[in-house]
Amino acid sequence: MLSHNNPLIGLLMFLTATGASAETLEDAWDSALNNNHQIKSAKADTSASEQQLHSAEGQRLPDLNVSSGYTQFSETPAAKTQIGGQTAQFSTTQAGSVKAQAIASVPIFTSGRISHNIDAAEASLQAVQSNEITSVLNIKMQVAEAYIAVLRMDSALQVAQSHVDTLELHMKDVNNLFDQGMVARNDVLAANVELANAQQLVVQANNQLDIAKARYNQLLDRNLADEVKLAHQFPETPQGTLNDLSGNALKQRPELVTLAQQIESLGQQAQSVKAGLLPQVAVNGGYQYQENRYQAFEGMWMANVGMDWKIFDGSSGHRSDAITRQAISLKEQRDDLSSVIGLQVRQAWLDIQETQKRIAVTQQAIAQADENLKVTTDRYQQGLSTNTDVLKAEDLRTTTYVNLNNATYDAALAALHLRRAVGVL
Numbered sequence: 180m181l182s183h184n185n186p187l188i189g190l191l192m193f194l195t196a197t198g199a200s201a202e203t204l205e206d207a208w209d210s211a212l213n214n215n216h217q218i219k220s221a222k223a224d225t226s227a228s229e230q231q232l233h234s235a236e237g238q239r240l241p242d243l244n245v246s247s248g249y250t251q252f253s254e255t256p257a258a259k260t261q262i263g264g265q266t267a268q269f270s271t272t273q274a275g276s277v278k279a280q281a282i283a284s285v286p287i288f289t290s291g292r293i294s295h296n297i298d299a300a301e302a303s304l305q306a307v308q309s310n311e312i313t314s315v316l317n318i319k320m321q322v323a324e325a326y327i328a329v330l331r332m333d334s335a336l337q338v339a340q341s342h343v344d345t346l347e348l349h350m351k352d353v354n355n356l357f358d359q360g361m362v363a364r365n366d367v368l369a370a371n372v373e374l375a376n377a378q379q380l381v382v383q384a385n386n387q388l389d390i391a392k393a394r395y396n397q398l399l400d401r402n403l404a405d406e407v408k409l410a411h412q413f414p415e416t417p418q419g420t421l422n423d424l425s426g427n428a429l430k431q432r433p434e435l436v437t438l439a440q441q442i443e444s445l446g447q448q449a450q451s452v453k454a455g456l457l458p459q460v461a462v463n464g465g466y467q468y469q470e471n472r473y474q475a476f477e478g479m480w481m482a483n484v485g486m487d488w489k490i491f492d493g494s495s496g497h498r499s500d501a502i503t504r505q506a507i508s509l510k511e512q513r514d515d516l517s518s519v520i521g522l523q524v525r526q527a528w529l530d531i532q533e534t535q536k537r538i539a540v541t542q543q544a545i546a547q548a549d550e551n552l553k554v555t556t557d558r559y560q561q562g563l564s565t566n567t568d569v570l571k572a573e574d575l576r577t578t579t580y581v582n583l584n585n586a587t588y589d590a591a592l593a594a595l596h597l598r599r600a601v602g603v604l
Contacts (some may be wrong), residue, residue: 201410204326207399211322212315214400221314226308235300238293239286247279271473282465290457291450299447306440312433318398319604323595325395326385329409331588332388338584339384342577346374349569356448366566373570416594417601424601425524431602432520438513444446445506451500459487520600527597536589541583548579
């Protein structure tokens with residue numbers, strides 16, 4: 180005889196049990212963020228951007244240049260003059276001499292060129308930091324999808340195995356009735372074929388589960404063959420109306436922040452290029468030494484204030500315009516992304532509504548499918564129904580559990596997609 184569970188137990192038997200040693204999704208995220216190479220790459224980009232900001236800020240600091248060299252002439256430099264109608268010549272510099280200097284230069288007015296460079300670097304750093312957050316969210320979403328894929332395939336394997344177990348019990352009933360001469364051999368053959376097909380499904384489910392586990396381990400930078408035991412726990416579904424969730428997404432999505440900061444950085448870069456065409460004032464000072472025994476003072480301190488003003492530059496204006504047009508391009512991308520984000524939120528929100536309805540329907544169908552199989556099996560044992568009726572009832576039961584399994588994990592995945600769409604994964 181076939182044994183049947185009540186609907187609640189039937190549901191729970193296909194969900195992965197949460198044990199003390201089972202890994203939660205939060206554990207998986209922590210492991211991925213600590214080991215994933217994409218995250219390490221994003222952190223390196225952030226560190227590089229921080230150094231670029233320090234470089235921009237360093238433009239305000241003094242430059243100190245030290246130089247030295249030795250010069251040897253083929254002849255001793257000399258000057259000619261007329262003294263009393265006679266030509267006279269005297270040396271002015273040694274034929275071989277050492278020259279050295281240490282000069283410091285401090286910009287005191289750059290028409291905003293340096294300040295715009297610093298603002299551009301700060302905006303660029305914020306953009307990279309937001310991009311790092313985006314990378315984190317993307318990895319967490321990939322891990323979540325792999326996590327659910329493992330749970331889904333594990334439950335699918337249990338469904339496939341329960342199908343085999345049920346058909347094996349039915350096979351015993353068929354053999355008993357055949358031995359008693361109550362059914363034809365055709366029933367035995369049909370039951371055998373159905374059981375073989377079910378066993379093949381178990382093999383396929385096992386293979387798909389192994390692949391899902393390998394994918395999960397790869398994301399966490401583990402050995403692909405490592406054992407995977409996961410807890411059936413997921414973050415809460417974001418609450419609020421669709422309009423509220425869409426509004427929150429536009430405020431929280433790091434991709435929008437990245438584009439906004441990139442636009443700001445380009446704007447500051449364009450201003451810096453333009454400022455380079457305006458007066459640039461700097462103070463220079465230092466010490467110079469020229470080896471020359473014919474010179475009264477070989478070493479001297481010096482200071483000067485200099486101004487550089489490019490009255491005409493054929494490239495800076497075009498470079499500024501090019502940067503400005505890049506900013507316009509990013510603004511268009513940002514507007515398009517805002518629309519895409521609204522669509523993502525709406526789709527995830529609708530998927531949640533759909534999966535909740537599917538779960539409710541399939542939970543009701545579970546009890547009916549179990550009862551249908553029980554009744555059909557009893558009737559078959561009494562000779563009131565056919566072998567085909569039993570196999571069909573079992574197929575309906577299996578399909579119902581598959582539908583419940585998919586609805587359950589589709590709901591969990593839809594909730595995670597909504598969190599990702601809102602930017603709070």
